[in-house]
Amino acid sequence: MLAHPARYSHIIRYLKWTLEELFNVLEFPVELRLILAGQSAIFWAPPRELSLVVQAGGVGSYNQGAYYPAQSFKHVMQSLLRKIKEQPGCRSMLSTQITRIELAHGRAQSVTTANGQRFTAECFLFDGDAQLSLNLIGEEHFPQAFQQKLRYEYGTSVLSVYLGLKDIDLRRHGFGEYNLFWHPKVDLNEVYADQLSDHIPDRPYFFCNAPTLRTHDAALAPAGCDQLVMVAPCRYDFFRRLREQNEDDYQRAKQKYADNIIGVLESEFIPGLSKHIVEKVIGSPLTNEFYVWAPQGNCYSTPMSPRHVNLQRLNYKSPFPNLYYVGASSCLPGFATIIHFACMLYEKLTGDSVYCDPGAALER
Numbered sequence: 001m002l003a004h005p006a007r008y009s010h011i012i013r014y015l016k017w018t019l020e021e022l023f024n025v026l027e028f029p030v031e032l033r034l035i036l037a038g039q040s041a042i043f044w045a046p047p048r049e050l051s052l053v054v055q056a057g058g059v060g061s062y063n064q065g066a067y068y069p070a071q072s073f074k075h076v077m078q079s080l081l082r083k084i085k086e087q088p089g090c091r092s093m094l095s096t097q098i099t100r101i102e103l104a105h106g107r108a109q110s111v112t113t114a115n116g117q118r119f120t121a122e123c124f125l126f127d128g129d130a131q132l133s134l135n136l137i138g139e140e141h142f143p144q145a146f147q148q149k150l151r152y153e154y155g156t157s158v159l160s161v162y163l164g165l166k167d168i169d170l171r172r173h174g175f176g177e178y179n180l181f182w183h184p185k186v187d188l189n190e191v192y193a194d195q196l197s198d199h200i201p202d203r204p205y206f207f208c209n210a211p212t213l214r215t216h217d218a219a220l221a222p223a224g225c226d227q228l229v230m231v232a233p234c235r236y237d238f239f240r241r242l243r244e245q246n247e248d249d250y251q252r253a254k255q256k257y258a259d260n261i262i263g264v265l266e267s268e269f270i271p272g273l274s275k276h277i278v279e280k281v282i283g284s285p286l287t288n289e290f291y292v293w294a295p296q297g298n299c300y301s302t303p304m305s306p307r308h309v310n311l312q313r314l315n316y317k318s319p320f321p322n323l324y325y326v327g328a329s330s331c332l333p334g335f336a337t338i339i340h341f342a343c344m345l346y347e348k349l350t351g352d353s354v355y356c357d358p359g360a361a362l363e364r
């Protein structure tokens with residue numbers, strides 16, 4: 001962007017703006033603001049925090065179409081793993097924790113796993129949350145300014161509810177190949193403020209969709225059954241404190257939160273929903289943290305605010321010449337976005353071409 005300021009002037013001009021600032025300039029009424037920002041769940045930030053450029057990019061991209069893998073995300077992951085294993089000399093090791101990254105002469109030299117295995121390499125890609133590299137490498141090895149850059153705050157976490165449903169036609173209740181965004185109030189800033197305070201909202205804000213109406217994969221649900229997924233932004237600290245005080249209180253809070261979401265669905269959209277529930281799995285911010293090592297259960301690394309999405313944002317470069325960051329914290333969140341940035345890095349490091357359209361590739 002800095003190399004071609006004229007081409008990107010429209011982005012540079014609005015980089016510091018929030019969505020709220022645009023709404024204020026245009027004096028939009030609160031109802032219109034909700035409609036225009038109603039997909040805020042794809043960024044988990046209210047208009048007064050959300051970067052205008054992120055909103056414009058995200059909504060612009062969704063307006064050209066949204067995509068779901070034909071055979072589920074699990075199938076995508078398994079295909080990627082299979083491809084890695086097929087390459088000569090390559091393998092993947094699942095459930096293997098890296099506990100240390102060792103340096104020599106200012107370069108990354110090896111990684112050590114929790115069970116004491118050590119691997120050396122010419123080049124390392126780090127896909128965990130970039131802030132975690134401070135401890136794995138030792139913060140004393142990072143220049144002060146880079147340490148500051150890595151000490152970013154984390155964005156919102158969520159409570160997720162997965163329902164297995166039987167003998168119900170969700171299409172009859174208005175569901176299809178799209179997301180439902182449910183808001184308990186018209187003012188979206190207030191919605192977030194309520195939701196992220198220290199309590200369980202009676203009528204939570206959430207988004208919802210039915211993966212089984214999008215793709216036919218036996219792994220999602222058996223024949224005659226459906227899957228319904230609800231996701232609500234919530235406060236990590238609230239659940240963390242509860243669990244530290246008392247495991248039962250924590251488990252009860254998870255159930256209560258999920259029941260309140262199901263209550264809204266039942267009263268507003270699917271009368272009798274509870275009778276069709278045969279499976280219920282609930283994930284809290286602590287679940288996210290445990291399973292994918294997303295610090296504080298964050299969904300999208302940093303908040304998507306102008307304070308974090310700007311020209312100073314972390315990118316693939318680390319202070320060590322043969323260690324590169326990939327993933328949400330070092331580019332931007334999102335499945336396709338992360339793969340796109342990783343492919344550009346691959347091209348840069350290897351000279352191979354991944355993209356058919358050379359214009360889409362990173363300028364070397």
Ligand SMILES: Cc1cc2nc3c(=O)[nH]c(=O)nc-3n(C[C@H](O)[C@H](O)[C@H](O)COP(=O)(O)OP(=O)(O)OC[C@H]3O[C@@H](n4cnc5c(N)ncnc54)[C@H](O)[C@@H]3O)c2cc1C
Nearest residue numbers: 096097098127128129231292293299327328333334335336
């Ligand atoms: C509820 C929810 C819904 C979402 N919906 C969408 C959507 O519809 N579309 C979309 O595009 N994006 C969506 N996203 C965002 C998207 O999932 C993330 O941006 C993306 O998965 C982040 O990828 P990543 O590679 O940066 O991190 P991750 O996918 O979290 O991968 C990082 C991996 O590194 C591992 N790791 C960390 N530390 C170590 C270590 N020391 N040793 C070994 N391994 C380690 C972790 O276990 C983890 O597996 C959603 C996110 C959430 C939470």
